[in-house]
Amino acid sequence: MTRIALFQMRSGIDPEANFAAIAEAATRAAEEGALALFTPEMALLLDRDRRRAARTIAASGYADYPRRLAGLAVEAGIDLALGSMPVAHPSGKWLNRAHYFPADGGAPTLYDKLHLFDVALASGESWRESNAYAPGAQVACVEGSPVGRLGLTICYDIRFPALFEELGRRLCDCIAIPAAFTVPTGAAHWHVLQRARAIEASAFVIAAAQVGEHEDGRTTYGHSLVIDPWGDILLDMGDEGPGLGYCDIDLSRIGAVRAQVPSLANRREIPKSRPL
Template sequence: MPKIAILQMTSGIDPEANLFAIEDAAQAAAGEGAQVLFTPEMATLLDRDRKRASASIEPGLVWELKERLTNYAMEFGIDIALGSMPVPSQEGRFANRSMYFDRNCDGPVDPVTYDKMHMFDVELSTGETWRESKAYEAGNKVVAVEDTPVGRLGLSVCYDMRFPALFEALGNRRCDAIAVPAAFTKPTGEAHWHVLLRARAIEASAFVIAAAQTGKHEDGRETYGHSLVVDPWGEVLLDMGEEPGLGFCDIDLGRIAEVRAQVPSLANRREIPN
């Protein structure tokens, strides 16, 4: 039964400080016997000032961060599922990119990557306005990491959780677990976070592992926290509340087959005509 670690962060505008927090967490998690460390969305940089942030998203700096994360995984003997980090896009904008670093990597830096598909373009009743698409290019590929300690791991990022078609695709690929790293706003988190993640786990008959940002950040935003692990039946196994720190959870992979035998929704699924 693999043990995983969840890092709940209050990431700021300094990538170096954020990276040190991930390094400390990776070392501590490995010391507790965890096989994978999951971090939130934008774990290395959370900065809504796009002009200021762009100085930290230069190709050379991004490569250095990836190299250091690869080294942490190898040195501490723990896989690192980086929720996401901003990277330059071929389209002239940025990409919100999730990365999976394998501790057994013995070659060049080459993590499995997924670019967030759905851009957070909203106007909330609180007055908050977000236009992620102004700076970020949407991804267009469904990605699953094969042969992780938690089985086949599907990748998604934050706002993706509101779009069941992505999770249907990951369910059709028979993912055992799906990572949903996030920097959820407090109003939407209070209303929708738990119910959406439980629904996605039930639909995919898979574990959902959602590492989250929390608290008040240097750039002025406030995030909801409550990093969750949900089992395939929709039961919440871990809820980290609002404090930053490390949480741990044992993943019973045998639970997946039990649930899929009881409610074989993946096997019974039909194509819906337009």
């Protein structure tokens, strides 16, 4: 068994306060025997006011947070999967970037969110992530993590099966899906999509989430989850507030499920449609 920790957060607009919360969680998780800590999307800075966020990202010291987070992983003695943080991009926009920092001080694995959340919900909420963010361009996996080969995704990526098909091709043992899901979409789709992605990839899904009413005025769904390769929910942290949750991962479960339902081995290329 491999123990992991999920930090369900209510991140705010001050990256230093968010960093302090992550540092405390990393120390506590390591003390409880966890080998890896997973945080949500936008764990370091959650601010829908883009002018204010731009000032924060441009401030002296902000660019040093990845180095500090890498040092935290070493100091606490725990791998740290930072769900994401905004980073500057040459285009003048930002990237929504996940970082995986190993406890041994090795180079981090980076993943930039491929699919940007541009939606208008029936509730009246409207989000245009592409106004401020550039999309990523590559799939990323962490090799040799405490949970085996770990595929990295972020939030809205969950709605695009081709990404998870590729992670399945790469035989990922676990897939991280950190998120800041809205309440309407979370209530409708969060659990079913997480379970579907675990079943399709025959892999564990680890989904640390933001929760509750944030400083910037948004409300997020919570329900940080761990799903096993059969689609069973091993951990659901609910929506009552931030906190640490723990789950013991049995990696032998992956082989058992893939032997029982060998969908990855049975996969065939879908013929492309011909022009009419």
